[in-house]
Amino acid sequence: MTDARHPWWHGAVLYQLYVRSWRDADGDGYGDLRGIITRLDHLSWLGVDGIWLSPTMPSRDEDWGYDVSDYTGVHPELGTLEDLDTLIAEAAKRNLRVLLDLVPNHSSSAHPWFVDASSSRDSEHRDYYVWADPAPGGGPPNNWLDATGQSAWQWDDRTGQYYLHNFLESQPDLNWWLPAVHEEFRRILAFWFDRGVAGFRIDVAHGLYKDAELRDNPPLAEDNPLAGRFGLRPVYNANRPETHAVFRDWREIAGRYVPPRLLLGETWVAEFARLAQFYGDNDELQLAFNFPFVFAGFGAPQLSGVVAQTLASMPAGACPVWMASNHDVGRFPSRWGGDDGRKTRLGLLILATLPGTTVLYYGDEIGMSDVDVPADLQRDRMTRSGHSPRFNRDRARTPMQWDSSRSGGFTADGVTPWLPVGDGARCNVEDQCLDKASVLWLCRSLLALRHAELGGRVARYEQLPAADGQWAYRVGDLTVVASFSDQPAGIAAPIGEVLLGTSAADPPAGDSAVLRPWEGIVARTPAP
Numbered sequence: 216m217t218d219a220r221h222p223w224w225h226g227a228v229l230y231q232l233y234v235r236s237w238r239d240a241d242g243d244g245y246g247d248l249r250g251i252i253t254r255l256d257h258l259s260w261l262g263v264d265g266i267w268l269s270p271t272m273p274s275r276d277e278d279w280g281y282d283v284s285d286y287t288g289v290h291p292e293l294g295t296l297e298d299l300d301t302l303i304a305e306a307a308k309r310n311l312r313v314l315l316d317l318v319p320n321h322s323s324s325a326h327p328w329f330v331d332a333s334s335s336r337d338s339e340h341r342d343y344y345v346w347a348d349p350a351p352g353g354g355p356p357n358n359w360l361d362a363t364g365q366s367a368w369q370w371d372d373r374t375g376q377y378y379l380h381n382f383l384e385s386q387p388d389l390n391w392w393l394p395a396v397h398e399e400f401r402r403i404l405a406f407w408f409d410r411g412v413a414g415f416r417i418d419v420a421h422g423l424y425k426d427a428e429l430r431d432n433p434p435l436a437e438d439n440p441l442a443g444r445f446g447l448r449p450v451y452n453a454n455r456p457e458t459h460a461v462f463r464d465w466r467e468i469a470g471r472y473v474p475p476r477l478l479l480g481e482t483w484v485a486e487f488a489r490l491a492q493f494y495g496d497n498d499e500l501q502l503a504f505n506f507p508f509v510f511a512g513f514g515a516p517q518l519s520g521v522v523a524q525t526l527a528s529m530p531a532g533a534c535p536v537w538m539a540s541n542h543d544v545g546r547f548p549s550r551w552g553g554d555d556g557r558k559t560r561l562g563l564l565i566l567a568t569l570p571g572t573t574v575l576y577y578g579d580e581i582g583m584s585d586v587d588v589p590a591d592l593q594r595d596r597m598t599r600s601g602h603s604p605r606f607n608r609d610r611a612r613t614p615m616q617w618d619s620s621r622s623g624g625f626t627a628d629g630v631t632p633w634l635p636v637g638d639g640a641r642c643n644v645e646d647q648c649l650d651k652a653s654v655l656w657l658c659r660s661l662l663a664l665r666h667a668e669l670g671g672r673v674a675r676y677e678q679l680p681a682a683d684g685q686w687a688y689r690v691g692d693l694t695v696v697a698s699f700s701d702q703p704a705g706i707a708a709p710i711g712e713v714l715l716g717t718s719a720a721d722p723p724a725g726d727s728a729v730l731r732p733w734e735g736i737v738a739r740t741p742a743p
C-alpha cells in the first residue's frame with residue numbers, strides 16, 4: 216500500500232547493505248553495485264522491502280564514503296551512474312526500493328566547495344563551511360571535540376582561520392546558516408529523487424546547524440555513547456533546534472513525488488522526546504533511528520522499557536524504527552548475545568515483530584558476528600587514529616559470508632578482500648539455505664509472518680503481564696513471548712495457536728507453554 220496513510224515503509228523491513236562488503240563483481244576485492252545486482256534475488260527471497268546502500272558517492276574514502284567529494288555522482292570503485300540506474304530498475308522488478316546515504320553535515324575536504332573555500336577568504340564558497348578566528352588568548356575558538364577526541368577545529372595556514380570538523384579533519388562541517396547550502400541540497404535531493412531513488416538515510420541528522428555563537432559545550436560527568444563522549448555534552452556543536460526547518464523543507468520536496476520519498480534520519484540522541492521531535496508534526500522525517508534501543512541491554516526489562524518509552528513519546532501516527540546492528544555500532548549477535556545462537560534467534564524474533572519499520576544489517580539474516588580484525592588489516596581511520604581504541608568499526612564491515620570458501624563467496628578465488636572474511640565455514644548463506652532449521656530460514660519465516668500479519672501499518676502494541684525473565688507483548692493479532700533466562704520457564708497465560716518459535720526444535724504449544732532457555736514464540740491471538 217502506498218497511500219498517504221499507509222506508506223510502503225509502514226510495517227516494512229529495510230536492509231542496510233554495506234556496498235563495499237556485500238559482493239564484488241569486478242574482482243578488485245571491494246564490493247560494488249554490479250555485485251549487488253547479481254544477488255538481489257537473495258533479498259527478495261528473504262522478504263525485504265527496501266535496501267539502504269552505504270555511501271555510493273565519489274569520495275577519498277578517509278571515512279569510507281562519508282567524506283563526499285561529489286554529491287551527484289557514483290564512486291568509480293563502486294560503479295557508474297548507469298549501474299545505479301540498473302540496480303534501481305532491477306530492484307524495482309523484485310519490489311525492492313533503493314535508498315541512498317546522504318551526508319549533509321559535512322563534505323570531504325576534497326569537495327570543490329572546500330577546495331575553493333580554503334583558497335582565500337574572499338572565495339565564492341568560503342561561507343559554505345564554518346570558519347572562526349582563534350580564541351582571544353590563542354588556540355581553537357572553543358572546546359568542541361571531534362569524533363576522535365581531538366579539537367574539532369583545524370587551523371588553515373593559508374587563510375589564517377580555523378575550520379570546524381566534527382569528524383575527521385578531512386570532513387569539514389558545512390555551514391547550514393547559509394541559504395546557498397540549503398539550495399545546493401534541494402538540488403541534490405531532486406537529482407536523486409528524479410532518478411527513482413526511494414529516499415535517503417540521512418547521516419548525522421542531529422547535526423547540521425551549529426550554535427551561531429560557537430559556545431563551549433558543557434561538561435559531562437560520565438561518557439556514554441548517546442549522551443556524549445570525551446567528557447562533553449554535544450549541546451552546541453550539534454542538536455540545534457534550527458535543524459528541524461531543514462527537514463520540513465526536505466519533507467515538502469519528498470512529498471512532491473509518487474510515492475513520496477522517504478527520509479530516514481540517523482538521529483543519534485539519548486532522549487525519547489528529542490527522538491520524537493524529528494518526526495515533527497508529521498512534516499519532518501518519516502523515520503528516525505532509535506539508538507537507545509541499540510544500546511539497551513539484552514534483557515526483558517531493558518528492551519521492553521525502551522519500547523514502552525519510545526511508543527509513549529511518538530507523535531500520533533508516527534512510525535518507530537528498530538535496528539540492532541550497523542556499520543558503526545557493531546553486530547547484535549555479538550553485542551546482545553555474546554554469539555550464543557539462541558540469543559541471535561531471539562533477537563531476530565524481536566526485531567521482526569515490533570510495530571513500525573525494522574532495519575536489518577547485511578548478515579543479520581544468517582547471524583553473522585563481529586570479526587576480530589587484526590590491527591595491521593584495519594581500514595577504519597577513526598579506529599586507526601588510536602584515539603578511541605574501543606571503537607573498532609571494521610569488526611562489523613567484513614565481507615558478507617555467502618559460502619564456506621576462503622573468500623566467503625564475496626569475491627573471486629585468489630583475490631584478497633578489502634577486509635578479512637569472518638568464519639564462513641561456521642556461518643554462511645549457502646549452507647543455511649540447505650538447512651531449514653537455520654537462522655536464515657527462521658529470519659525468512661519471521662519476515663513472511665511480519666508481512667502477513669503486520670504489513671502496511673504501524674500495528675498496535677501492548678505489553679502483557681509476563682513471568683519473571685520474560686517479555687510478553689501483543690502486536691496486532693499476534694502475541695509474542697520471549698524468554699531471557701538460562702532456565703526453562705512456563706508462560707504467564709495461554710496465548711493461543713503458536714505459529715512459530717525460535718528454537719530449531721518444535722515450538723511449545725501455546726496453552727501451557729514452557730519456554731526453553733532464550734526461546735521466543737509467536738502466537739495468533741485474535742481480538743476477543
Ligand code: NOJ
Pocket residue numbers: 278281282318382418419481542543
Ligand atoms: C555516521 C556514519 O554512520 C559513520 O560511519 C560516519 O563515520 C559518521 N556519521 C560521519 O559521517
